[in-house]
Amino acid sequence: MTHAEAVRAAAGGAVVVYWRKGCPFTARSRLVLGSRAREAVWVDVWADPDASAYVRSVDGGDEVVPTVVIGGRPHTNPSPRVVARALAARRR
Template sequence: MMRAWILPILLVLCGSFVATGLISKGNPGSAAALLLVFVLLAGVNSPLVFPRSISAPEAQRRSAIDGRPIVFWRPGCAYCLRLRVRLGRRARQLHWVDIWRDPAGAAAVRAANDGNETVPTVVVAGRPHTNPDPEWVRGL
């Protein structure tokens, strides 16, 4: 769980240090704007942006019942974020598995990608697709 928050925490800390330096130089407006940018970056890279993750076995069980794709992702991944943003509200209809929180999910991704943890990996009807076009995923 904590691993998913490392990047957002580092972004907020870095932004705080830079903002403190700007305040000490007499630029409180610039400091506030810069801190806001860092906080927004932290929010975008946090697990809060993605739908609630479930375990890989649970995602496979649900996908077998409803036929919806499974998306294996990890926090801090720019390609995962691109997929999530481009899917919009449709993203909530997919089954999301955070490979940093679920060892079974990480193993499934490694099995599909020759031992690499390449995300996003979208599984549709049991067939994995690594870093697919978001428009293709939206059309499923």
């Protein structure tokens, strides 16, 4: 998914995860989330320059992943439990 599509999804209440291949923190989140990970919108910052620029804009110039948008607010490397709670809240 592209950053532009993710922005629209986030406006609709989706949980958006900005990630990149090889990131151990992203891998941990995916592992902890299990099948719930499919409920989030995933955007690879290495595949989309706009996604990379967005992450740097909200993380003080650094490309920190995962950066997760929940309720329209970016969260830098949140606990997987925070993401799981946000996904669960969307199902209610």
